Each structure stands twice: as structure tokens, then as C-alpha cells.
Amino acid sequence: MIEIRDLAFRSIRIGHLLIPDGTTALIGANGSGKTTLLRLLAGLTPPDTGSITVDGMLPEPGCAGFVNEYPDRNALFSRFADELAAPLRFRHIPCEELEQRVKEAAATAGLERQLERTMDTLSGGEKVLAALLSALISSPETLILDEFDSHLDYDSLVLAENLISSSGARRVIRCTQNMDLAAQYGRVIVLHRGRVLRAGSPEEVFPALEETCCYPFSWRAFR
Amino acid sequence: MKLSLSAVEWHAGSWKFRADATFTPGVHLVSGRVGSGKTTLALLSARQLQPDAGTVVCEDIRSCTLSFQYPEYHITGSTLYEEAESYGVDPFAACARAGLAGRDEEDPFRLSRGELKWFQLTCLLMRRWDLLILDEPFSALDCRGKLAVCRAIEENRGGIVLVSTHEQYILPKTDFLWEMMSGELTLRGTLPDAISTWESAPALVRRLREQGVLPANLTRDDILEAACRMHE
Numbered sequence: 001m002i003e004i005r006d007l008a009f010r011s012i013r014i015g016h017l018l019i020p021d022g023t024t025a026l027i028g029a030n031g032s033g034k035t036t037l038l039r040l041l042a043g044l045t046p047p048d049t050g051s052i053t054v055d056g057m058l059p060e061p062g063c064a065g066f067v068n069e070y071p072d073r074n075a076l077f078s079r080f081a082d083e084l085a086a087p088l089r090f091r092h093i094p095c096e097e098l099e100q101r102v103k104e105a106a107a108t109a110g111l112e113r114q115l116e117r118t119m120d121t122l123s124g125g126e127k128v129l130a131a132l133l134s135a136l137i138s139s140p141e142t143l144i145l146d147e148f149d150s151h152l153d154y155d156s157l158v159l160a161e162n163l164i165s166s167s168g169a170r171r172v173i174r175c176t177q178n179m180d181l182a183a184q185y186g187r188v189i190v191l192h193r194g195r196v197l198r199a200g201s202p203e204e205v206f207p208a209l210e211e212t213c214c215y216p217f218s219w220r221a222f223r
Numbered sequence: 224m225k226l227s228l229s230a231v232e233w234h235a236g237s238w239k240f241r242a243d244a245t246f247t248p249g250v251h252l253v254s255g256r257v258g259s260g261k262t263t264l265a266l267l268s269a270r271q272l273q274p275d276a277g278t279v280v281c282e283d284i285r286s287c288t289l290s291f292q293y294p295e296y297h298i299t300g301s302t303l304y305e306e307a308e309s310y311g312v313d314p315f316a317a318c319a320r321a322g323l324a325g326r327d328e329e330d331p332f333r334l335s336r337g338e339l340k341w342f343q344l345t346c347l348l349m350r351r352w353d354l355l356i357l358d359e360p361f362s363a364l365d366c367r368g369k370l371a372v373c374r375a376i377e378e379n380r381g382g383i384v385l386v387s388t389h390e391q392y393i394l395p396k397t398d399f400l401w402e403m404m405s406g407e408l409t410l411r412g413t414l415p416d417a418i419s420t421w422e423s424a425p426a427l428v429r430r431l432r433e434q435g436v437l438p439a440n441l442t443r444d445d446i447l448e449a450a451c452r453m454h455e
Binding site: 028029030031034035069070071072114117121122123124125126128129147150151152153154155156157177178179180212213214217218220221222 | 235236254255256257258259261262292293295322334335336337338340341359361362363364365366367368369370389390391392393423424425426427429430443446447450
């Protein structure tokens, strides 16, 4: 469980919020503060005031798997194989095991042939998948995903969702502009100008958005 | 007005791009899996990349622009005002249209990704283009931004518009449907017939197709109308 108390940072103002384990979608208009909040939750940015705790502890940078919305900013290394191996190298995993796990991870996304390529030669979608694999390879308990899905075609999105759901992460928090995807998550948080407008299950949150374009389109078309 | 790619080939290692295509005025939607070659097509069409074989010929095209997938690649100004001026559009009008009224002195890199994308596309779409190439215009935009971009694309009628996208739910009215498959460009045809053979169709379109219902086009209204027919 993540608990936020009296949080203030830039435009973010949250008095008290509990984010239970499981899957949580963070939604809101462009500029509502989603990325800022995700970075705070990942421990990448300390809040000015207030606290965020994960199971009662302060989040440590590097413990959560994090996929940045700017795929080019994820990469630390030029070669895809090195980028994928980095989280394991930082944990001093033996070379033989490391190489095996890198090959297996790349194969789960059909990217094994791209392992020797440099990151800048991957397509936009491939960079996003590479960042996701890199976040997953160390089996983090918390996975934080910043709108990576808008760079993926439908089949690649299904693949990515399977990778996420089979990752074993206790909690997945993502922001997305795909409301149909958000509607499949256990919990939805609506952020508006840095404040939590609504939080609850999709069935509790989305009916209030029915008159807006934020209402899941498949609900509108098929329900 | 015509853009022709004749027997075009381009290589990156063992990966090969191939296209033999003619783009006439109208909205051309290009879909395909990640890494299939959509950005390569955009770059070749905008002559930002030289083909290894074949020719790219523009006929009667006097103005052309390319919008990159990542908006930060476009930034040249240190404020939104300067950035809008670099496109030759009114900075105050551009800020207002992109929902950023009164923020013209802000550094573009202080905006969120979605705000920056909408601002960059707004600047671009405030002008008319004979050839407008948009690589993933909908990524990072919220639904209001996506709908505004669709409206602007439809207002650019008369020119050639190439839209490469993975967007699943908010698409412009489309004249021609193309698909990139492992580096090869294929014309699926005009709407609605092209939907029958569209391999990388969005989830809702697949669902309708499986029920034997084809939407007349790809806009939200078209999808809703087709869904109503499915329920009848």
C-alpha cells in the first residue's frame, strides 16, 4: 500500500491518498501533473513537503521499475543489450546468468534480433518496449509507467500488457490517455490541476465523466 | 498535386524498406506494428532521408512539412512566443488554441509532453500545407487535443496528408488506408472496403468487423454508428 500525506510539490497538492496494491491508472488532461506525481511515487523526486510511504517506508530511487514518457531519456547505454543488462549489472548478477536473462527478456518482446543495435536506431515503439523490458528485468515490486502505451500498436500493446501482468509486480501505477485501458485497471485516480478529483474503481469514477471525451469509448459503443 | 515513391528501397543493416506508392490529395492513414517502417516512410516522403534505390518525386507540391513523433525534436525557441514565431504564426493565437493562453513567455521544455505536443501541432496546423506529414500526431495528447488535431487535419482538405499512427480510438476521416508490414508499404484501399483487409486495425474496428459490421469511416461518430447497427 502506498500512502500520501500532505503532499506539496510544484502544482501537486494532495492531502491524503491511499493507493492499494494492484493496478492503478492515473488519468487527467495534459499538464494536470501526472508525470510529476509518478516521479514522486517512484522516489525519483523528493516532495517539498509531506510524505509518500510504500508499505510504511520511504520509496528509494532505483527500487521501482520506471518507464519514462520520453523513451530517449530512459536509455543510459548506447547498445540495446547493455541497456537491458544494466539493472542486473548494478545488482552484480554473474555474467553468465545476466546474458541468459537478457536474451530471454528480449525474446519475450520479439526483440532478440535487435540486441546488438544501438538504442538510437530502434523505432519509437521499440524504444518503449526496450524501456519496459529494462524496467521489468530486475522484477521490481513497484512498476511505474508513464504513458508508454501511446507509442504502441494494438498487438504490441497486448504484448506489453501480458509482460506487465506476468511480471509479478505487487503494484502497477501508470498514467495513460487510453481510457479503455484505464477502465481495465483495479483503481482509477483522476488528477486535475495537481489535485485528486476522483479516485475509486472504474465503475465508480467513469460514470461522472460520461459527458466528456474521457469516458471509455468501448463503454460508449458497446454497453 | 502528387507524391510518388517509385521502387523506393532503403536499408538499415539487414532490415529493408520498400515502397511503390502514389499519394494524391486526401487523408492517407498509415498503420503498422512498431518497427515496421512508418517513420522511415515519413522521412523518405519529406525527403529527410535519401533512398538507396528508386525515386521520390513531388509534383505541384509547393509547401511540405513533417511533424516528428517526439515534439522536443522541433524546439528552436527559448519561449513559446519564439517557438510560434519560428512557424510564422501568431504566438498569442497559437497559445490560446493549444490551451496555453497567457503562457507565451514560458520555456517550451517546462511544458508537459502532451502540452508541448499540442502546442507544436497547433503551430504547424495553423498553416496550410500541400504535403503535411504527421508521424504519430496523437501520442501523448489527451482526448481534447486528439479531437482538435482531427478537426485541423480535416480542415487541411485540398492537400496531401500522411498520418502514421497507432491511435486506437480517435482518428480523422480517412480517404486512403495504407499498412506497413515488415518494411513493405501496402495500399489497403479506400474506406470502408479497406477495413476488411486491415491487419493492424484498432481493437474496436476488429470487434465490429468480427460481427460483420463495417463502419463507413474511422471517426468516433462512424464507430458509434456502426456499433448501433451491430446492436440492431
